[in-house]
Amino acid sequence: MNGALGHAGVILSLLAACAGVATLALGLATRRPELLARSRAYAYLMVGGMVLATVAMEHALLAHDFSLAFVADNNSRETPLLYSITGMWSALQGSILLWSLILSGYIAYAAHRFRHRASDPVVGWATIVALVVAAFFFALMLGPSDPFAATVGAIPHDGTGPNALLQDNLLIAFHPVFLYLGFVGFTIPFAFAVGSLVTGRVGEGWLTETRRFTLFAWAFLTIGIVLGAWWSYQELGWGGFWGWDPVENAALLPWLTATAYLHSAMVQERRGLLRVWNLSLLVATFALTILGTFLTRSGVTQSVHSFSNSGIGPALIGLFAAIVAVGVGLIGWRGDRLRSPGSIDAPASREGAFLVNNLLFAAFAAVVLLGTVFPLFVQAINNQSLSIGRPFFDAFTVPLGIALLFFMSVAPVLPWRKAAPGVLRRRLAVPAWIAALVLVACVAGGIRGLTPLLAFGLGAFAAAVAGRQLVLAAIVSHRHGYGAWRGVVGRANGGMVVHIGVVLIAVGLTAATSFAHSTERSFRPGETLRFDGHALTFVGWRQVTIPSEKAYEAQFRVDGAPFSPGIGSFNGSAQGTDIPAVDSSLVDDVYLSIGYAPASPRPGQAVTVDIYVQPLVLWLWVGGAVTAGGAVLAALPGRRRRPTDPVSVPIPEIADDLPVPAGIVT
Amino acid sequence: MSAATLAPAARSRNRRAGFALTSRWSWMLLALVVAGALVFGSTHSGSTTxxxxxxxxxxxxxxxxxxxxxxxxxxxxxxxxxxxxxxxxxxxxxxxxxxxxxxxxxxxxxxLLRPTSPVIWLLPIAGGAVAVLALGVALSRRRSGSYESAPGSEDEAIVVAAIAGRSRAGTRNGANASLDDPFGRDLNGLDGRSVDAGDRDR
Structure with missing residues (x-):
């Protein structure tokens, strides 16, 4: 029943997508706008099919319908309600369903958003591209990755339940969803890029039209990555949050190219430059989301994230190749029209700084990509296994990150086109002195090492510059009678809030990786040990049993507060899963993970725990939240500009010194 | 440098204050302070424990x-x-x-997690060097003016054709007229966002 409904939904969506493509193609070929407008109905129909399939899947999971192989593998009668719901994306087939649902939603929203311009060939072509991508995923669900496949053989009485790691933390409900909202969101800007290339209307119009799609996709991806780091920190028991794991890299890669694009798109909007570069970044971003899915889901790389293996690898790598070929081919074909009307006049200008920023991001992405796929090539060619881990990535990404922090400090105060002599000297004076004072304070406070000092100093510099821009924007906004709060709304100002969030992340990351202390200690019950300024007391063992898991908790008191890391055993499986306990504060985190314990500990037995004390880890998550908030502020529209208002702000004397507040100029 | 001196200095943007943070001397002092702190901080770290x-x-x-x-x-x-x-x-x-x-x-x-193969270490460095070289060549070529050379006969033909077309159509308001390029190029796209901003429906 659920299987039939689900299949019906997928088939409905596939047919709707194909019919939409056919209608649009016919409409474009015969120049009949009414056909183009009609394609919107197919997009809505496609969403309907996906909603039906999703409802069928969730119903099957909640009703423990083990006649579906996917449910039998990822659900059991004891699985709690929340983890039954999230079971949909606990394995490959359901993840593809979630991906398709989100993609259909985006396409339908775009069709609705541009409904008054449906007869425009750019919109028509963009819709075709998006529908073809969607049809690819629907076809996957009818072929190699069928979420509604029937159980082979007798229907089991009970299922195996989700992977133990996937039913212990609330973040399973959010991290994959945000990540997919980010990944999939880049389909729409890519589709419009292809649309404008095909029609030859390569002006700046499509860029502004899809700006908000890109921004939201970027924000979702950022949230997804930060939540993923938080999750692995709470779950994996080694005190870390980022391991340069191939799958983490797969999410980071499109984030890097998308961040570069968000910056360079401003150059194109403002000055019409960097067109080929921007299109290449968009194509790269979308292609990397598909490559990331390939790396995650096809089983070519083994990692903590590869919860499933399957045969969809060739299809995904084929789609990746097709995207790259289409992108490169179209850009090459339209090369003549993409020539910029001008050039960058001076290196010390906003666009010059953005260009450098872009090159740094591109280099960052290239290093991460190389480190991720190089072992695969070596394996394929030499059949020799090779590990590339933190030492390689750190060697290149740390200097690049430091350089990015520096440009993050300087770029916001640079004017467009050309900086007059002395402008930088005036605008950067106060932030630079703040940074210098922070640096001196760090050295005085006993912090040693070039990398952390540079990171903290430049972080202070970048944050001070961003703060300066926000304060000035608020003042100008207030002076014009719009209320100071407008100083944080709009693209430029929201962008400065994002910068502050990124600085918080950079500082947290540097502190946590450079100044972590860890040790392994054995405790007898009642024993108190001191480590790195914290007093830890082992109280004793406690057994906890909840339906799907049987766990032992080692009860501790850290600086007086109760604290219980544990070992969980899910569904009676022999292998225990570590459940670390984290005590977070604004200054540092104490992280306890059971290293060694007897199989069924009795009250009087000793425990061996790994203790990690890491400073400022909490600021990683705070920075992630600030970054996401800033992205939302950047997406909010400023006050609509009256067409007769002057475009530039007429403030004499110090006019070049003031950032433009939202609402004065859009 | 205390907070008390920072506040008036911040206002010295109008170039009226006496000792200004923005002066050349202030920047030299800043550079000295930063360099000193960095050198001290990165060398006095003690031996590796x-x-x-x-x-x-x-x-x-x-x-x-x-x-x-x-x-x-x-x-x-x-x-x-x-x-x-x-x-x-x-x-x-x-x-x-x-x-x-x-x-x-x-x-x-x-x-070992640190790859021992030198290839993997050399690739990014070589790639970076090639990228910087290519960018340098592209920028210097652009600066030498190959894109901004004087209008050629082909360009003149375009202009003549455009003017002829417009006078035939009797358009007097040149600003609102669409530029139709006889070679099929999107001349409107050339000046920033004129056309595309015009057909935004918001």
Whole structure:
């Protein structure tokens, strides 16, 4: 029943997508706008099919319908309600369903958003591209990755339940969803890029039209990555949050190219430059989301994230190749029209700084990509296994990150086109002195090492510059009678809030990786040990049993507060899963993970725990939240500009010194 | 430099204050302070301690039963044993290189997370060098003016054709007229966002 409904939904969506493509193609070929407008109905129909399939899947999971192989593998009668719901994306087939649902939603929203311009060939072509991508995923669900496949053989009485790691933390409900909202969101800007290339209307119009799609996709991806780091920190028991794991890299890669694009798109909007570069970044971003899915889901790389293996690898790598070929081919074909009307006049200008920023991001992405796929090539060619881990990535990404922090400090105060002599000297004076004072304070406070000092100093510099821009924007906004709060709304100002969030992340990351202390200690019950300024007391063992898991908790008191890391055993499986306990504060985190314990500990037995004390880890998550908030502020529209208002702000004397507040100029 | 002197200095943007943070002298002082702090902070770090060495080695040695995870990042029994071994070897007075050699002898080149193949280290550097060179060439070519040369006969033909077309159509308001390029190029796209901004429906 659920299987039939689900299949019906997928088939409905596939047919709707194909019919939409056919209608649009016919409409474009015969120049009949009414056909183009009609394609919107197919997009809505496609969403309907996906909603039906999703409802069928969730119903099957909640009703423990083990006649579906996917449910039998990822659900059991004891699985709690929340983890039954999230079971949909606990394995490959359901993840593809979630991906398709989100993609259909985006396409339908775009069709609705541009409904008054449906007869425009750019919109028509963009819709075709998006529908073809969607049809690819629907076809996957009818072929190699069928979420509604029937159980082979007798229907089991009970299922195996989700992977133990996937039913212990609330973040399973959010991290994959945000990540997919980010990944999939880049389909729409890519589709419009292809649309404008095909029609030859390569002006700046499509860029502004899809700006908000890109921004939201970027924000979702950022949230997804930060939540993923938080999750692995709470779950994996080694005190870390980022391991340069191939799958983490797969999410980071499109984030890097998308961040570069968000910056360079401003150059194109403002000055019409960097067109080929921007299109290449968009194509790269979308292609990397598909490559990331390939790396995650096809089983070519083994990692903590590869919860499933399957045969969809060739299809995904084929789609990746097709995207790259289409992108490169179209850009090459339209090369003549993409020539910029001008050039960058001076290196010390906003666009010059953005260009450098872009090159740094591109280099960052290239290093991460190389480190991720190089072992695969070596394996394929030499059949020799090779590990590339933190030492390689750190060697290149740390200097690049430091350089990015520096440009993050300087770029916001640079004017467009050309900086007059002395402008930088005036605008950067106060932030630079703040940074210098922070640096001196760090050295005085006993912090040693070039990398952390540079990171903290430049972080202070970048944050001070961003703060300066926000304060000035608020003042100008207030002076014009719009209320100071407008100083944080709009693209430029929201962008400065994002910068502050990124600085918080950079500082947290540097502190946590450079100044972590860890040790392994054995405790007898009642024993108190001191480590790195914290007093830890082992109280004793406690057994906890909840339906799907049987766990032992080692009860501790850290600086007086109760604290219980544990070992969980899910569904009676022999292998225990570590459940670390984290005590977070604004200054540092104490992280306890059971290293060694007897199989069924009795009250009087000793425990061996790994203790990690890491400073400022909490600021990683705070920075992630600030970054996401800033992205939302950047997406909010400023006050609509009256067409007769002057475009530039007429403030004499110090006019070049003031950032433009939202609402004065859009 | 205290907060009290910072506040008036911040207002010195109008170039009226006496000693200004924005002056050349102030920037030189700043550069000295920063350079001094960085040099002091990065050299007076003391010798690497035993704990530092163990932490470094633990992060470089791969956990034998994991994928791409160091022994510092794993709680597997083999990783724990190897961590104990590292402590033992460090205390026995072995150097980092000797310990790494020991690991490679035990587990092969795959035993270290730092790739031993020089190719992987040279590729990014070579790639970066090529990229910088290519950019330099592209920028210098652009600066030498090949794109901004004087209008040629072809360009003149375009202009003549456009003017002829417009006078035929009797358009007097040139600003609102669409520029139709006889060669099919999107002349409107050339000046920033004129056309595309015009057909935005918001």
């Amino acid at each position: 035993r704990a530092d060495r163990i932490r470094y080695l633990d992060s470089v040695i791969k956990c034998p039963v994991c994928e791409d995870v160091s022994i510092a990042g794993s709680n597997a029994q083999q990783a724990r044993n190897l961590r104990a071994k590292v402590v033992e070897l460090v205390d026995a007075g072995r150097t980092d290189a000797q310990i790494e050699k020991y690991v490679v002898a035990q587990f092969g080149t795959d035993g």
